[in-house]
Amino acid sequence: MRKVFRDDHEMFREQARRFIEREIVPHLEHWESQGIVPKEVWLKAGEAGLLCSTVPEEYGGPGGDYGHSAVMIEELARVNATAVGFTTHSEIVANYIVAYGSEEQKQRWLPGMVSGEIIGVLGLSEPSIGSDLRSMRTQFKRDGDGYRISGQKTFITNGRNADLVVTAGKLDLNEKKLTLLCVETDREGFAKGRLLSKIGLKGQDTSELFFDDVHVPKENLLGEEDKGFGYLFHQLAWERLIIAIRAATCIEAMLEETLEYVKTRTVFDRTVFDFQNTQFKLAEAKAQVTMLRAFVDDCLAKVMVDELTGEEAAMAKLVGSEMQGKLLDEFLQLHGGYGFMSEYRVSRAWVDARVARIYGGTSEIMKQIIAKAM
Ligand SMILES: Cc1cc2nc3c(=O)[nH]c(=O)nc-3n(C[C@H](O)[C@H](O)[C@H](O)COP(=O)(O)OP(=O)(O)OC[C@H]3O[C@@H](n4cnc5c(N)ncnc54)[C@H](O)[C@@H]3O)c2cc1C
CATH class of the missing domain: 1.10.540.10 (Acyl-CoA dehydrogenase/oxidase, N-terminal domain)
Structure with missing residues (x-):
C-alpha cells in the first residue's frame, strides 16, 4: 500500500x-x-x-x-x-x-x-488564446444588478453536456486582470458550439461555447472582481498534478499489459520478452515510472495539506506527461502490429496520452514556470 x-x-x-x-x-x-x-x-x-x-x-x-x-x-x-x-x-x-x-x-x-x-465546466481557453491567458478577449460589462458577457471559449471539456460554466473574462480589456463568473447554460444568449472532432479522448465532449451578451446577476460573481488570476494560479497547480497522477497510473497499467503481452507472444521460437532489448526497455520503464510515482505521491501528500507549489506541480506535469508519451510509444512498439489496432488498449492509451503535453498548460509553459522559480 x-x-x-x-x-x-x-x-x-x-x-x-x-x-x-x-x-x-x-x-x-x-x-x-x-x-x-x-x-x-x-x-x-x-x-x-x-x-x-x-x-x-x-x-x-x-x-x-x-x-x-x-x-x-x-x-x-x-x-x-x-x-x-x-x-x-x-x-x-x-x-x-x-x-x-x-x-x-x-x-x-x-x-x-x-x-x-x-455538469460543471471550466471555460478559459479562447480561439486566439490558450497559453497566454492575460490576452483573453471575453468581456464582462457591469450592468445594473449584474454583468453582461460577450465572447467565445473553445476546447471546453464536457462542453456539450455542460449545465454550469465557470468562465473567465475581463472587466477592462486594456487591463490584464481576470474575473470569474458562473454561467448557467440555459441563460439567453448562451450557445454551445459543435462537438469538436479530435484524434484522441474521443468519448469526451469537447466543445466551443458562445456568449452573446449573456446577462448574469451579481450573485454569479465567483470570489471578487479582478482576482481571477490568483484563483487560477492556485487551482492550476492541482489541475497539473491531476495530469501527472494520470500519467503515472497510465504508464503503470500499460507496463503491466505490455509485460503480459510480450511474455505470451512468440517470435523466432522465443517470447518477445526473451529478447534483451525488450527486457531493457521494460526495465527502464519500470525504473522511470517508479521514480515518477514517488514524486507524484509526494506532491499529492503536499496538496493534501495545501503545500503544493506551482513549480512542483509544473515539474510533475512536465516529467509525467513527457514520460507517458515516450514510454507508451515504446510499449506500443513491443506489441508490433497489434499495437496499432484500436482493440488493443495500448493503442488508445497512446493516442489519448498525446494531449497531456498540451492541456492544463503545455510542456513549454511548464518549463517557463520552472525556470522562473530558479
Ligand atoms: C482535449 C482538450 C481539452 C481541453 N479542455 C479545456 C477546458 O476544459 N477548459 C479550457 O479552458 N481549456 C481547455 N483546453 C485548452 C488547453 O488548455 C489549451 O489548448 C492549452 O493551454 C494550449 O493553448 P493553445 O491551444 O491556445 O496553444 P498556444 O498557446 O497557441 O500554443 C501554441 C504553441 O506555442 C507554444 N508556446 C506558447 N507560449 C510559449 C512560450 N511562452 N514559450 C515557448 N513556447 C510557447 C506552446 O507550448 C505550443 O507549443 C483543452 C484542450 C484540449 C486539446
Missing part, C-alpha cells in the same frame, strides 16, 4: 473500481463512437457517491480529501477512461466553487454537482 493513502482511501478505491468496471468499461467504445458520455452515467456516478470527492457534507458531498480525488483519477486512468470527464467537473469546477463561492452559491450549485444533475 502506498504511504500517501489511508485505509478509507483504499476502501473507496474498491468501490470506485467496481463501479468503473461495471458502468464505464463496457461502454467506452460506444461512447467514443458517439463523442460523448450520456448524462445518465453522471447520475449513476453521483448516486454511487463518486462525484465531487472533496465537497463538504453540508453541501451534499462525500466530504473526502484529495486522497479520495486521486483514487478516482487513478481508477479512471487505469482503464484508460480519461475521456469520461468526471475529473474536470468534480476536481476542478467544484473546487472553484468550494474555494471561492459564497454560501448561497455553494447551496445553489454543489448539491446538483454532487448528484450529477449539474
Whole structure:
C-alpha cells in the first residue's frame, strides 16, 4: 500500500473500481463512437457517491480529501477512461466553487454537482488564446444588478453536456486582470458550439461555447472582481498534478499489459520478452515510472495539506506527461502490429496520452514556470 493513502482511501478505491468496471468499461467504445458520455452515467456516478470527492457534507458531498480525488483519477486512468470527464467537473469546477463561492452559491450549485444533475465546466481557453491567458478577449460589462458577457471559449471539456460554466473574462480589456463568473447554460444568449472532432479522448465532449451578451446577476460573481488570476494560479497547480497522477497510473497499467503481452507472444521460437532489448526497455520503464510515482505521491501528500507549489506541480506535469508519451510509444512498439489496432488498449492509451503535453498548460509553459522559480 502506498504511504500517501489511508485505509478509507483504499476502501473507496474498491468501490470506485467496481463501479468503473461495471458502468464505464463496457461502454467506452460506444461512447467514443458517439463523442460523448450520456448524462445518465453522471447520475449513476453521483448516486454511487463518486462525484465531487472533496465537497463538504453540508453541501451534499462525500466530504473526502484529495486522497479520495486521486483514487478516482487513478481508477479512471487505469482503464484508460480519461475521456469520461468526471475529473474536470468534480476536481476542478467544484473546487472553484468550494474555494471561492459564497454560501448561497455553494447551496445553489454543489448539491446538483454532487448528484450529477449539474455538469460543471471550466471555460478559459479562447480561439486566439490558450497559453497566454492575460490576452483573453471575453468581456464582462457591469450592468445594473449584474454583468453582461460577450465572447467565445473553445476546447471546453464536457462542453456539450455542460449545465454550469465557470468562465473567465475581463472587466477592462486594456487591463490584464481576470474575473470569474458562473454561467448557467440555459441563460439567453448562451450557445454551445459543435462537438469538436479530435484524434484522441474521443468519448469526451469537447466543445466551443458562445456568449452573446449573456446577462448574469451579481450573485454569479465567483470570489471578487479582478482576482481571477490568483484563483487560477492556485487551482492550476492541482489541475497539473491531476495530469501527472494520470500519467503515472497510465504508464503503470500499460507496463503491466505490455509485460503480459510480450511474455505470451512468440517470435523466432522465443517470447518477445526473451529478447534483451525488450527486457531493457521494460526495465527502464519500470525504473522511470517508479521514480515518477514517488514524486507524484509526494506532491499529492503536499496538496493534501495545501503545500503544493506551482513549480512542483509544473515539474510533475512536465516529467509525467513527457514520460507517458515516450514510454507508451515504446510499449506500443513491443506489441508490433497489434499495437496499432484500436482493440488493443495500448493503442488508445497512446493516442489519448498525446494531449497531456498540451492541456492544463503545455510542456513549454511548464518549463517557463520552472525556470522562473530558479
Ligand atoms: C482535449 C482538450 C481539452 C481541453 N479542455 C479545456 C477546458 O476544459 N477548459 C479550457 O479552458 N481549456 C481547455 N483546453 C485548452 C488547453 O488548455 C489549451 O489548448 C492549452 O493551454 C494550449 O493553448 P493553445 O491551444 O491556445 O496553444 P498556444 O498557446 O497557441 O500554443 C501554441 C504553441 O506555442 C507554444 N508556446 C506558447 N507560449 C510559449 C512560450 N511562452 N514559450 C515557448 N513556447 C510557447 C506552446 O507550448 C505550443 O507549443 C483543452 C484542450 C484540449 C486539446
